[in-house]
Amino acid sequence: MIAVLNGVNLNMLGERDPAQYGSLTLTELETQIYAWASERGMTARCFQTNHEGEYVDRIHECRGWASGVILNPGAWTHYAYAIRDALEIVQVPKVEVHLSDVEQREEWRRHSVVADVVDHRISGLGPDGYRAALEWLREATAKIGRAHV
Ligand code: DQA
Numbered sequence: 001m002i003a004v005l006n007g008v009n010l011n012m013l014g015e016r017d018p019a020q021y022g023s024l025t026l027t028e029l030e031t032q033i034y035a036w037a038s039e040r041g042m043t044a045r046c047f048q049t050n051h052e053g054e055y056v057d058r059i060h061e062c063r064g065w066a067s068g069v070i071l072n073p074g075a076w077t078h079y080a081y082a083i084r085d086a087l088e089i090v091q092v093p094k095v096e097v098h099l100s101d102v103e104q105r106e107e108w109r110r111h112s113v114v115a116d117v118v119d120h121r122i123s124g125l126g127p128d129g130y131r132a133a134l135e136w137l138r139e140a141t142a143k144i145g146r147a148h149v
Contacts, residue, residue, distance in 0.1 A: 002137060003066040004033055004130065006048040007055055007073035007083075013099075020100040022126045029127050036131045040138050044070075052080060059086040068137040069094045070130060077102075077112050088117045093140045095133040098123035 006026065009016065014025035024032070030046040037044035045066075049055050055073065062069055069092060076083050077098070087094060094117070101124030102109040115121060120136050122129040 001065055002037060002042055002044045002068045002070060002134065003058070003062045004030070004044050004046040005055065005058055005062075005069065005071045005073075006046070007071075007076050008050045008052070009074050010072060011048050011050065020105075022099060024127055029130070032127055033130050033134070036134050040134060042134060042138060044134070052076060052082065056082055056086045059083065059090055062090050062092065066090075066092055067141055068092050070097055070133045070137070071095070071114070071118070072097045072099070073114065077114060078108055079113060081113055084113045084117055087114055093120075093137055093144075094118040095136055096121045096123075097129045097133050099126050099129060100124060 011026050013021055013029060014023060026048060033044050033046055047058055049058070055076070069090060071087070071094065073080060073083055077096070096112065096114055096118040103123065119140065120133070122132050125132060
């Protein structure tokens with residue numbers, strides 16, 4: 001079971017700058033993610049919140065059930081050390097995803113405080129970044145012999 005944790009402002013997809021984030025709503029994105037997961041024999045569980053403490057709680061809870069984590073913390077990526085520390089505790093493969101190409105935008109977006117506690121990073125692929133993350137996790141969990149369902 002793969003946890004997909006979308007953070008602050010990602011519930012506004014579809015209304016946020018489509019040049020950066022595309023035109024899918026969060027619900028449409030999550031529907032895609034569920035389909036991409038099941039095509040690969042995986043199960044995804046998606047979650048979004050605008051509350052940092054709740055995001056941290058969800059990360060902690062992953063310890064009980066997730067075999068991998070895909071996270072897009074939104075703007076928290078750039079400064080939320082509490083999220084970074086929570087991720088460090090969860091000992092499963094973790095992939096950081098950004099819809100937009102954060103390296104090519106404002107200077108402050110180039111820095112990720114979670115980068116050193118994730119196993120893989122993907123940005124600038126739009127929704128396909130989540131598919132690439134599922135694919136990466138499928139291969140990673142196969143390699144370490146852990147069931148990914
Ligand atoms: C984002 C990039 C962040 O810089 C931004 O604050 C977001 C979304 C992305 O998916 O491209 O909210 O994480």
